[in-house]
Amino acid sequence: MLELDGLCKSYDSIKAVDNISLSIAPESLTVLAGADGAGKSTLLKIILGLVKKDRGKIYLDQKPIGSDFSKITSITGYMPERFSLYTDLSVEENMNFFSDIQEVPRRRREDLKQRLLEKTGMLPFKKRRAGALSGGMKQKLALSTILLSSPDIIILDEPTTGVDPLSRIEFFNIIEELKEEGKTIIVSTPYLDEAEKGDDIVFIKNGKIIKQGSIQSLKENFPARLFRILPEGNIFKAIESIRADDEITDNVYIRGRYIKYMQSGTAGFIDRIPAKEVKKVSPTLEDIYLYYERNINAV
Amino acid sequence: MRIFYLLKKELIEIFRQKEMLVIMFIAPILQTIILGYVVTTDVNNIPVEVINLSKNKAAYRIANRINRSDLFDVKKITNQPGDHLKTLKQGKAKSIIILRDRYDKKRKPLAYPEIQILMDGIDSNTSVIAAGYFNGIARQFILEDMRKKGFELPVESQTLIRFNPNLKSINYMGPGIVALLLTIISMFLTSITLVREKEQQTMDTLLISRLTPVEIYLGKSLPMALLGLIEMGIGILVVILVFGIPLRGSLLYLFLASVIFLFAILSYALLISTLCSSQQQALFFSWFSMVTFLLLAGLFTPVENIPKGLHWIADINPLQYLIKIIREIFLKGNGIEYFYKDLLILGAITVTVLTLSLLNFKRLVSK
Numbered sequence: 001m002l003e004l005d006g007l008c009k010s011y012d013s014i015k016a017v018d019n020i021s022l023s024i025a026p027e028s029l030t031v032l033a034g035a036d037g038a039g040k041s042t043l044l045k046i047i048l049g050l051v052k053k054d055r056g057k058i059y060l061d062q063k064p065i066g067s068d069f070s071k072i073t074s075i076t077g078y079m080p081e082r083f084s085l086y087t088d089l090s091v092e093e094n095m096n097f098f099s100d101i102q103e104v105p106r107r108r109r110e111d112l113k114q115r116l117l118e119k120t121g122m123l124p125f126k127k128r129r130a131g132a133l134s135g136g137m138k139q140k141l142a143l144s145t146i147l148l149s150s151p152d153i154i155i156l157d158e159p160t161t162g163v164d165p166l167s168r169i170e171f172f173n174i175i176e177e178l179k180e181e182g183k184t185i186i187v188s189t190p191y192l193d194e195a196e197k198g199d200d201i202v203f204i205k206n207g208k209i210i211k212q213g214s215i216q217s218l219k220e221n222f223p224a225r226l227f228r229i230l231p232e233g234n235i236f237k238a239i240e241s242i243r244a245d246d247e248i249t250d251n252v253y254i255r256g257r258y259i260k261y262m263q264s265g266t267a268g269f270i271d272r273i274p275a276k277e278v279k280k281v282s283p284t285l286e287d288i289y290l291y292y293e294r295n296i297n298a299v
Numbered sequence: 300m301r302i303f304y305l306l307k308k309e310l311i312e313i314f315r316q317k318e319m320l321v322i323m324f325i326a327p328i329l330q331t332i333i334l335g336y337v338v339t340t341d342v343n344n345i346p347v348e349v350i351n352l353s354k355n356k357a358a359y360r361i362a363n364r365i366n367r368s369d370l371f372d373v374k375k376i377t378n379q380p381g382d383h384l385k386t387l388k389q390g391k392a393k394s395i396i397i398l399r400d401r402y403d404k405k406r407k408p409l410a411y412p413e414i415q416i417l418m419d420g421i422d423s424n425t426s427v428i429a430a431g432y433f434n435g436i437a438r439q440f441i442l443e444d445m446r447k448k449g450f451e452l453p454v455e456s457q458t459l460i461r462f463n464p465n466l467k468s469i470n471y472m473g474p475g476i477v478a479l480l481l482t483i484i485s486m487f488l489t490s491i492t493l494v495r496e497k498e499q500q501t502m503d504t505l506l507i508s509r510l511t512p513v514e515i516y517l518g519k520s521l522p523m524a525l526l527g528l529i530e531m532g533i534g535i536l537v538v539i540l541v542f543g544i545p546l547r548g549s550l551l552y553l554f555l556a557s558v559i560f561l562f563a564i565l566s567y568a569l570l571i572s573t574l575c576s577s578q579q580q581a582l583f584f585s586w587f588s589m590v591t592f593l594l595l596a597g598l599f600t601p602v603e604n605i606p607k608g609l610h611w612i613a614d615i616n617p618l619q620y621l622i623k624i625i626r627e628i629f630l631k632g633n634g635i636e637y638f639y640k641d642l643l644i645l646g647a648i649t650v651t652v653l654t655l656s657l658l659n660f661k662r663l664v665s666k
Contacts, residue, residue, distance in 0.1 A: 048507050073507040084500040086308065088315040093308075100304035101508045 077146030087131030136167025305518025
């Protein structure tokens with residue numbers, strides 16, 4: 001089990017990671033979700049020792065790792081935010097290079113390479129230069145290279161940013177398979193539909209964890225009542241008039257032809273919204289994120 | 300062993316880039332040839348006007364010698380005075396030689412004329428050399444003429460020039476150009492190598508692999524050193540085969556000096572690479588450093604001419620030592636006993652800068 005205790009990192013006056021404590025369960029998929037600049041990448045780099053933390057401790061199987069990050073990196077595969085392979089090398093040459101530097105035994109190598117390229121659907125492209133691959137294929141190749149060392153922990157930093165929707169689905173299918181194989185996976189993403197796939201979801205904003213839990217527990221413990229409102233007349237005019245009302249402006253947002261209203265506490269202001277139809281609905285992960293993101297003090 | 304995987308990867312990447320191959324292997328040959336012909340201190344074909352206002356036979360013969368010389372391109376020989384300043388301003392000639400009669404106290408013409416040389420001094424170097432040529436021609440003529448008449452000078456100096464008897468500047472510049480090429484290629488290619496890994500985020504991937512920072516550092520620099528030596532070999536072949544510059548000394552010493560120099564210059568380049576955050580910055584830094592090294596290396600002007608305040612830069616400039624050593628080996632055929640001190644200084648520079656850049660690299664990757 002990987003545990004983070006009070007991790008902090010500041011760049012001048014900006015707190016990139018602010019007192020983050022987190023337990024990553026083995027053989028689970030943990031998703032770090034948050035907007036760009038929330039501190040997700042910095043947190044992942046701290047775990048790997050690529051960014052020096054200001055404070056805090058990291059434990060692996062309940063033992064502090066101190067400054068010896070090789071305890072983590074030796075069992076971890078890391079895929080950085082951007083494509084981080086060699087564009088002038090072919091798919092196979094990239095695989096060979098990473099096998100070499102990870103010291104994958106020669107007798108296992110060919111079989112492993114074949115299986116990984118098959119698994120990621122990259123086998124027909126093994127002679128193609130990495131620079132000539134599509135965005136989705138590049139990410140699959142990057143994932144294949146980190147799997148060569150058969151890591152126990154897999155850290156993927158925004159692996160599907162800039163990847164087409166079909167490739168994103170395929171990519172997450174592979175991640176699901178890896179989890180089934182018993183890998184511990186940490187993925188950061190700005191996409192909440194991807195976050196839903198996690199066993200544990202960690203919302204991060206301004207370097208802080210604003211909420212954490214399984215999707216089920218997050219939904220069950222959602223502290224507000226959520227309404228879907230079909231406004232009278234033009235939706236934009238309706239939202240304009242609602243936003244002029246200080247007491248409800250922070251709790252409404254447009255989704256399609258509806259306005260969503262989160263009512264926290266007992267005091268409701270729903271009567272102030274001119275509506276054709278009002279329906280109480282269950283929160284989606286997006287609603288949950290928006291609630292905690294807007295009511296950061298409610299955490 | 301893991302270093303060699305990185306080395307192999309680097310070489311594959313370099314040889315995959317066709318444009319890079321042209322820059323690395325064709326450009327040095329062309330540059331050596333072009334620089335060899337262009338970067339020369341020899342002064343030839345100086346445009347000259349000769350105005351002979353003398354009735355003297357000697358004046359006529361001196362004017363004739365100037366006209367026959369390959370050193371001058373005589374545009375006009377006349378016995379009419381003209382507007383000399385206008386001629387120089389228009390650039391029709393860079394020198395005007397005026398020959399006039401000289402007279403004794405009794406107003407009787409002397410045997411030899413008065414020679415006045417007017418020079419366009421914008422290019423001071425050419426002017427000084429051209430004036431020397433004129434004086435030499437006139438002095439030679441007068442000496443020969445006096446001997447014919449039975450006079451001997453009481454004291455006469457004899458000059459014996461060793462190592463480069465024809466005073467061909469290509470012999471002096473050629474070996475220096477090889478050192479210069481080695482610097483250009485090594486500086487530019489190496490300074491972007493680490494920073495490119497940073498930009499591509501492949502550095503993070505390497506750092507969490509089993510490679511140690513030292514292995515990454517060496518794995519990135521050794522291919523450049525190897526390529527630098529190949530470039531050096533090409534450069535040496537070009538100066539020997541194209542310009543006929545003799546290699547009088549040991550090729551082994553030449554390569555020993557080059558290897559030590561290469562590590563010094565690679566260390567500088569790697570230091571730049573660790574200090575910069577983009578390839579653009581690294582290239583600018585390299586260009587700036589290279590020009591400074593070049594100007595303070597004694598390639599074009601002797602190191603002794605450098606102002607005292609700037610001597611410390613020249614002292615830590617590895618190019619200065621290589622140029623000195625390479626000329627000694629090429630032209631004088633000197634052995635290591637003549638330049639071992641320079642090799643030691645070069646070694647000390649290498650160790651110091653290498654340590655600095657390695658420490659900086661380690662600091663950088665442990666942020």
